[in-house]
Amino acid sequence: MSKDKDKLRPATRLVEAGRRPEWTGAVVNPPVWRASTHLYASEADRKAALKNNRDGQFYYGRRGAPTQWALAEALTEIEPGAHGTVLYPSGVAAISGALMAVLRPGDELLVCDNAYEPSRAMAMGLLKRWGVSARFFDPLDLDAYAAMFTDKTRAVWLESPGSLTMEVCDVPAQAAIAREKGAVSLLDNTWATALGFPALKHGCDISVMSLSKHVGGHSDLMMGSASAGERYYRALRRTAQQIGHVVSPDDAALALRGLRTMGLRLERSTANARTVAEWLSGRSEVAQVLCPLLPGDPGHALWSRDFSGGCGLFSFILASDNPDAQAQLVNNLELFGIGYSWGGFESLALPFDAKSIREKMPWPPHKAETGGGHGIRLSIGLEDPEDLIADLERGLAATGNA
Ligand SMILES: *Cc1c(COP(=O)(O)O)cnc(C)c1O
Numbered sequence: 001m002s003k004d005k006d007k008l009r010p011a012t013r014l015v016e017a018g019r020r021p022e023w024t025g026a027v028v029n030p031p032v033w034r035a036s037t038h039l040y041a042s043e044a045d046r047k048a049a050l051k052n053n054r055d056g057q058f059y060y061g062r063r064g065a066p067t068q069w070a071l072a073e074a075l076t077e078i079e080p081g082a083h084g085t086v087l088y089p090s091g092v093a094a095i096s097g098a099l100m101a102v103l104r105p106g107d108e109l110l111v112c113d114n115a116y117e118p119s120r121a122m123a124m125g126l127l128k129r130w131g132v133s134a135r136f137f138d139p140l141d142l143d144a145y146a147a148m149f150t151d152k153t154r155a156v157w158l159e160s161p162g163s164l165t166m167e168v169c170d171v172p173a174q175a176a177i178a179r180e181k182g183a184v185s186l187l188d189n190t191w192a193t194a195l196g197f198p199a200l201k202h203g204c205d206i207s208v209m210s211l212s213k214h215v216g217g218h219s220d221l222m223m224g225s226a227s228a229g230e231r232y233y234r235a236l237r238r239t240a241q242q243i244g245h246v247v248s249p250d251d252a253a254l255a256l257r258g259l260r261t262m263g264l265r266l267e268r269s270t271a272n273a274r275t276v277a278e279w280l281s282g283r284s285e286v287a288q289v290l291c292p293l294l295p296g297d298p299g300h301a302l303w304s305r306d307f308s309g310g311c312g313l314f315s316f317i318l319a320s321d322n323p324d325a326q327a328q329l330v331n332n333l334e335l336f337g338i339g340y341s342w343g344g345f346e347s348l349a350l351p352f353d354a355k356s357i358r359e360k361m362p363w364p365p366h367k368a369e370t371g372g373g374h375g376i377r378l379s380i381g382l383e384d385p386e387d388l389i390a391d392l393e394r395g396l397a398a399t400g401n402a
Contacts, residue, residue, distance in 0.1 A: 005077065010195055014263050018074030018256065023066035029256065032249045033065035055084065063241070067249035071256045075215075075225050078193075078259075079207060081200035084233035086226050086240045087247045091190060091210025092118050094224025096126060098208050099155070101239035102184045102232070105131030107154035112139040112169065113360040114162025116188060120357060123157070138360040139169040142177070149181040158204070159188040160197075161299060164352050164377055165363070166290040166315055168299030172306065175203035184232065190214070190343075194227070195263055196309035206232050213343030214311060217258035217265055221251045265345065265382065269312030272388070273380040279389050280316050285396040287364075287371035290315040312380035313342050315352070317364055318399060321372040325399040326351035329376060332398040335383060335391040342379030347388055349395075350377045 008016060023030045038058035040046040049059050056069050064072075068087055075085040088094040099122065103109060111123045113136045123134035133152075137145045139162065156178045160169040171187060178185040187204040189197055190213050199207035209215065211223035226236050270293065277291040291314035292299035292307075303310070318325050329349075330338050336349040352375045354363040364373030380388065 010078065011263050013078050014195075014260060017077035017259070018070035018072075020070065020073070023070050029253065030066050030070040032253045033067050034249055035065045036061035038065070062244060062246050064246065065249060067252045067256075068247055071252045071259070072225075074256060074259055075194075075209075075227055078195065079200060079227040080194070080198045081229060082207070082227040082233070083230040084228070084237065086233070086236045086245070087211075087252070088224040088226070088240065088245050089247055090222045091208075091212055091224035092122075093245060094208050094210070094226050095119055095188065096122055097224075097240050097243060097245055098186055098206050098226040098236060099127060099132075099157070100130075100243070101226075101235040102155050102186070102206070103127065103130075103132045104154070106152065107132050108150060108152040109134045109155050109157060110145070110148055110153060110183075111136050111157040112159055112162065112174075113137060113358055114139055114165050114167055114169075115157060115159045116163040116190075117357050119157060119159070119188065136359045139174070140167060140361070142170060142173055145174065146177045146181075149177075149183065153181060153183050155184040155186060157186055157188070159191075161191055161292055161303075164315055164375065165354050165358075165361070165365070166292060166297075166299065167361075168292045168302040168306075170302055170306075171197070171199070171204065172202045175205075179203065179205075186226075191311055191313060192307055192309065193262065193266070193311075195266060196307050196311070200227070200229060202306065205229070206236070211255050211258075212341055214262055214266060215255050215258050217262060217344060218254075219341065219344035219346065221254045221258075223247055223251055223255055266309055266311055268382055269380050270310040272382070272385040273310065273312040273314055273378075275385040276378065276380055276388055276392070277314055277316075280392065283396060285319055285399050287317045287319040290317070290365075290375075311343065312347075313377065314380075315375050315377040317371050318374045318376065319371050320374065320399050322400065323372070323374070326374050326376060328398040328400070329395040332395045333391050334394070335388060336378070336395075342377075344379070345382045347381040347383055348379040350379075351375070352377055 292303035
């Protein structure tokens with residue numbers, strides 16, 4: 001990045017990032033370069049490319065072409081402190097790719113107890129098979145976390161707010177403790193993105209995102225990324241090249257298009273989510289709203305201290321003990337789709353129960369005095385929040401606990 005670009009504010013960076021004239025030519029966006037074979041000008045040129053494994057150099061399709069390079073560079077430019085970004089075919093591929101880049105057999109990984117479920121599964125499944133052991137920690141108990149490090153602890157996996165249950169963690173303190181103990185800190189930063197939480201500036205070594213969520217933004221692509229400073233970027237890149245991770249140029253072009261409006265979409269979905277969450281807090285059918293945007297939420301103070309933005313994703317717990325209440329609610333929604341993923345322009349609702357995917361944290365949380373821990377996660381999109389509230393009112397009425 002040039003010196004001048006360094007000074008740009010985030011909104012301007014989203015517009016400018018990754019648009020190098022040598023990649024875009026005379027048009028605004030880099031064209032979709034579909035390429036397996038890059039042709040060399042001469043044999044000397046091909047031999048030079050073999051020796052020169054630099055970014056932004058044609059080699060073979062597995063190392064990408066300008067469409068993918070532009071997206072990777074754009075993500076690097078919006079992540080202060082990043083030297084580079086590796087793209088992966090999904091967010092989960094970014095998680096496994098990043099962990100495999102830093103872990104070796106015999107190492108131990110510490111994983112926050114509120115991590116995304118496939119991250120847990122990877123720690124207990126794939127990584128175990130590769131000779132890496134994993135233990136979970138309560139991300140709200142810094143002393144207990146600090147006491148868990150051993151000589152074998154090579155890395156910590158962080159996520160904030162936690163998946164489904166939305167606890168905001170003191171990531172700057174967690175990353176600082178990891179560094180002091182000689183461990184690499186990796187953060188799943190899908191919720192906030194670099195716009196809401198500049199992870200490397202807050203002390204994390206590697207920032208991972210599912211681009212299928214906010215960056216894509218339109219529920220039509222799967223992709224992931226990991227950004228890091230120079231040392232860990234090299235490790236990420238080497239491992240991704242060895243595994244053979246590559247993303248399609250068509251998807252990269254879609255992700256770049258999504259990125260340009262991500263700031264605006266996040267602002268609007270955050271405002272909509274706050275409106276809907278406040279309304280849910282006043283409903284008798286709701287035992288507890290889990291949303292750090294709300295001043296009464298246990299995570300609000302840390303969120304206000306560390307984050308400069310939010311998004312449309314939060315959860316709530318139904319007051320009803322009835323095991324059918326979640327289905328009754330979502331089956332009666334007309335605007336909210338029932339589905340995985342989130343961060344799109346459209347709103348989604350997902351029933352969940354966190355009991356089986358928490359080891360160190362109680363579920364339901366202590367504060368929910370009523371209710372059986374029947375949770376609903378909402379991804380609030382760009383609709384008018386009053387229409388979404390009317391839809392939820394219909395759904396809540398169907399839970400039979402008004
Ligand atoms: C969805 C998600 C992922 C995985 O991303 P995919 O692109 O669906 O593979 C990772 N982390 C979090 C927090 C997610 O919600």
